[in-house]
Amino acid sequence: MKKVKADPKGVLTGAHYLDGDFALAEGALAAGCRFFGGYPITPSTETAERFSERIPRVGGIFIQMEDELGSIASLIGAVWGGKKAMTVTSGPGFSLMMENIGLACMMETPLVIANVQRGGPSTGLPTLTGQQDMMQAKFGSHGDYEIIALSPDSPQECFDLTIEAFNLSETYRVPTFIMTDECVGHMHEKVVIPPADEIELVERKWYTGPKEAYLPYKPDKDLVPFMIKAGDGYRFHTTGLTHDERGYPVINAECQKVNVTNIIEKIRKNADKIIKIEEDQIDGAEVVLISYGITSRVAVRAVRLAREAGIKVGTMRLITVWPFPEKRIKELAPKIKAFIIPEVNYGQMVREVERSAAGKTQVFGVPHCGGWVHNPEDILNVIKEAVK
Amino acid sequence: MNDEARQKNPIEHLLRMDRIPHIWCPGCGIGTVVTSFAEALRKSNIELDKIAVVSGIGCTGRVAGYIKLDSFHTTHGRAIPFATGLKLANPELKVVVFSGDGDIFGIGGNHFIHAARRNMDLTVICVNNFNYAMTGGQVAATTPTDANASTAPYGNFEQPFSIPYLADAAGASYVARWTALHLRRVTKSIQEGMDKNGFSLIEVITPCVTLYARRNRLGDGLNLLKYYYDKSEIKHGADTRDLDISYQGKLIVGKFIDRERPNFIDAMNQHMSTVLGDDYELYGRINND
Amino acid sequence: MNQKIYFGELKATKGEIHIIRDRCKGCGFCVEYCPKDVLALSDEFNIKGYHPPFVENEDNCVYCQLCENICPEFAIFVTKKEEEDVEKG
Known part of the structure; x- marks a missing residue:
């Protein structure tokens, strides 16, 4: 890089x-x-x-x-x-x-x-x-x-x-x-x-080797292939079809396996390097509130009110939403009573938290249909319910 | 001439020979149009490394995969906007869009008219075989009225687009129509199109033997070429309003439009430098590193 | 006017046709549109099971390359016969 x-x-x-x-x-x-x-x-x-x-x-x-x-x-x-x-x-x-x-x-x-x-x-x-x-x-x-x-x-x-x-x-x-x-x-x-x-x-991962040896979709060590641009004399081909390292279409299950695995694994295997989350007062927390975007700012008040009421609330803000920080969630799940996930939708990322927690703790969503942000009281109520 | 040269078709260096034979049916004319294009490349003075080919999806969409230049096989209908981005990002490229009638005028019709309106410096080669061939011969925006198609089993009652008329109205700088049989005229038009400093369209009417011809009982590739031979009439400069194609009717071919108008980048440079003065650096003419 | 002054020394260019038989899909375009009837479809099958063309009257070929340009399979092309080749036959 x-x-x-x-x-x-x-x-x-x-x-x-x-x-x-x-x-x-x-x-x-x-x-x-x-x-x-x-x-x-x-x-x-x-x-x-x-x-x-x-x-x-x-x-x-x-x-x-x-x-x-x-x-x-x-x-x-x-x-x-x-x-x-x-x-x-x-x-x-x-x-x-x-x-x-x-x-x-x-x-x-x-x-x-x-x-x-x-x-x-x-x-x-x-x-x-x-x-x-x-x-x-x-x-x-x-x-x-x-x-x-x-x-x-x-x-x-x-x-x-x-x-x-x-x-x-x-x-x-x-x-x-x-x-x-x-x-x-x-x-x-x-x-x-x-x-x-x-x-x-x-900088873009430009290829610098000999022209004849260039293969547009040959994964490098980090699984990411080197790139070139049009007009540089490579006369390369690229397609949306399943393709081999040359970029040529190959329509069979074997090539599909290599192609799809590469585009998925280059992200999954590097997930730890990609994921950024912001945590606060996680140690000793009874419940952890997970939020992202505007909802993180709304949740600040709910968390403060909950802490004032004596509830130990930790927070996790997802700066990276995808790939999802499933490892961290899995790690925290057995240590806490519940995750609480307010989001301005009918329940989306909460499903990822549920999947990652894998039944090791309770997961509460705080849905909102959109049009406005949550009332902090609504989030507070769910926090209170979670620690009951 | 040495023995090796004698064994090779002189356009082979322009083709990805490791992918030949191609997927097109016996009697399909797309290969012929590819040959005409390759001839244009051989005759052109444009540096081959600076030519890019962009295709969409469909039978003709596979052309990008066989041409040994920088080549892009994109999504259905989006070859023109893809090419627009490519050209604007790297203005020294000569970008050729090579795709079918369904791709460019069906699903991608909106992009076509806007690229023509902007006079984007692209050369569009549209192989028109009157139907959606890759998916099995469905009715298209170019299927002549009364022709039969797999999704018009009782015949097509819609009016097709007249491609040159549409291109003219949208503002293209160069518009020509030929049949695949007009080999050298296709080559010449492609050369002229590539040399044009603006949006050019070359429509090439091409036999689809397996689907369009069979479904309409029109015989094989030879029969379709005979139809082109018998019914085509060259009328350069013809009024584009008079270029409708009826079922097995007359095919007016020729070069219809060849006009000068600033292309997108030139218009942008001219306008911006007038408005912004020294704050504006002419785009696309900076370096050749 | 004596035509010989202008054209007497000119000979028609001759071509040598090369057919890549196994690439052919037997559409017959080259056979049909050769203006000199140089080609014909053979009775034999190629590797793909099509009848490729064969050169029936090479002497008639005038190196117009129409077969080369019309072939959708890039399976036929013509090279120019140098004069010595023509003389040798």
Whole structure:
């Protein structure tokens, strides 16, 4: 993994008052993203607007595509053309992107997609918040694959995690999602952008060996193959079909096994390196509250009230949502009375916690249909119930 | 000429010979269009390492897998937006989209009109075999009215797209139509398309023997080529409103549109440098490292 | 006007046809569209079970390469006969 410093041209060093959507764009520009293909959709549009204003001044391309199918396809093309690329969307657009997210996984194309979630299903609540696409992020495209998803809880984190998303995406050659939501997207806060030389970026895993020996899908030691770009004389082929190391389609079960195993294991085997969680007062906790994104901020009050009431509550904030930190959950499960998982959906990540806890402790979800965040009292009540 | 050269088809260096024979049926014309394309590549002055081929899905979608250039086999309908990203990210590339009528004008129709509207510098070669062949001969956006298809067992009552008319209306810089039998004219149009500084479309009407011809009892590949021979009429510059194709009817072919208009990157550079002045660095003309 | 002044020394170019028999799928395009009727379909089968073409009248070939360009299988091509080759027959 080769690390380089950010190009100062894209870095707006200083303290700013930005909303989460703008911070996403600034994070991407700082990370060296120079291609944005997107389609307007509430509540993510501000990111596209920011890109359209900023990217022509830093030597990049903004194109407003005809739809989200085109956005994601243009991103994959742009990455194979040598650029770092990003798009931003919300539920309906995310649904439209699903097929080509599979293509990006199959072609092992690094790119970043931010989903500023709103309430669904369907058109749902365009202007109001939700966390209902968490499972879709992992399982929305057909077939078996792995992706990485991060969940920021503030505009500052929108900036920081976008850089992180690009770095992870380049390291593992995998689509990486920033699963934020309307509240964080439209929340204005102070965002500190460091000087360019303090921003460390992962360079694409460029192939440097002899041309004749290049195999586009031969896994390296970390299971991630080396990459090249179009126009460099390799005359390579890549396809969404099941393929061998040459990138040639091979339609049989044996090749499928190798191909699918590679794209899954490169993430699963590196999960410990990828996963970032934030824990507080876990030691000696009776219950552990697990949350992510905007819900983490709402839960702060519920946790404080519970602690005031004498309940030992530990907290775990998922910065990385996918791959899921199942090892840590498994480790904690026998030591505590319960996990509590508030989320602005009818119960999604709670299922992952249940699976990981494997019956070793109780698991309580705190569902919310979307449109607004939880009332901290509702979370508090579940905490109280859990320790009964 | 040495013995080795005598044993090799002169386009073999442009093909992935380790994947030949290809999957196309006996009598299918896609291979012929590929040969015409390969001829265009041989005659062209464009550096081969700077040409990329993007295909979607379908019989013609497999072309990218046989051409020995940087080649991308993408998803159904999305070859054009993929190519758009590729071209914009690396403007020194000459990007050719090689796909079928169902891919480009059925599922991918929206991308086609927008790429033409933007005058994206792409060369689109559309093999039109009047049906969805890979999946078994279903009715398509190009199936002539009254033709039979596996999902139009009582005949097609819809009106098909006239591809050149659509391309013209959407703003393409270069529009031509040929049949697969017009070998050298196809080659010439592909060359002209690649040399065009903007969006070009070359429609090539091609026999689908196994499905379209069999279902409509039109005989084999030779019978279809004979139909092209008998019924095609070259009318360069014809009004694109008059190019409808009726079932086994006349095929007006030729070069219909060849006009100059700034392509996407040129228009962007011109506009942005006017508006932003020195804050704007011309895109795509910076270095050749 | 004496035509000989202009054309007397010119000879028609001759071609040598190469058929990669086992690549052929027997569509017959080359046989049908050869303007000089150089080719015919053989009765024999190739490895895939198709009848490939064979060269019936090579002397008639004028190196137009139409067979090469129409073949959907890249299975036939023509090389130019150098003059000495033509003389040797």
